[in-house]
Amino acid sequence: KSKISEKAFEDSDQDGLSDWQEITLSTDPFNPDSDKDGYLDGVEFKLGYDPLKPGPADKVLYQDVQKYGKVSEKIKVEKVEIVKEKEEKFVKLSGTAIPNSFITLYIFSHPLIAMVKVDESGFWEYTLDKALADGTHTVYAAYVNNKGEVEEKSSPLVFVKSGDKILRISELEAKTLPPPS
DSSP, rough: OOOHHHHOOOTTTTTTSOOHHHHTTOOEEEEEEETTSOOOHHHHHHHTTTTTTTTOOOOOOOTTTTTEEEOOTTTTEEEEEEEEEEEEEEEEEEOSSSSEEEEEEEEEETTEEEEOOOOOOOOEEOOSSSSOSSHHHHHHHEOTTSSOOOEEOOOOEEEEEEEEEEEEOHHHHHHHOHHHH
């Protein structure tokens, strides 16, 4: 597992995107300029351009996962928990998706976005590397194409974090709760 992890974060062509990001974006992990337009794939991606289309009109327009994409049973956020690592406590999310795929996690309260590799059995997990503030949070897992479009997404998982406790709120409860006074 550690060998896979190390390999996934390598940047073989030194363009600013890890090899697994390049695989997800369908760019060439061994060519720093996949569309041969003179700009590195990593620079184009970070500035919001499509590293597969040469030219000035290749701006990627990212979609809001809360508004776009169809809810699919192929992708799920199933569990949220507090884990202790080196005397600190972090939030760990886990679920299922298509085996050997990549998903994008969205955590709303203050937006956090992470890309996660799904293992060969269809399981994924992600531990936040910084403490998550107390409050209500909503998590989606989604398949996003290289144009920034949300193709499929999970149902939202809504939870409240308070100290070392996590309270999961069902979608129905989240919609019917009165506003706090």
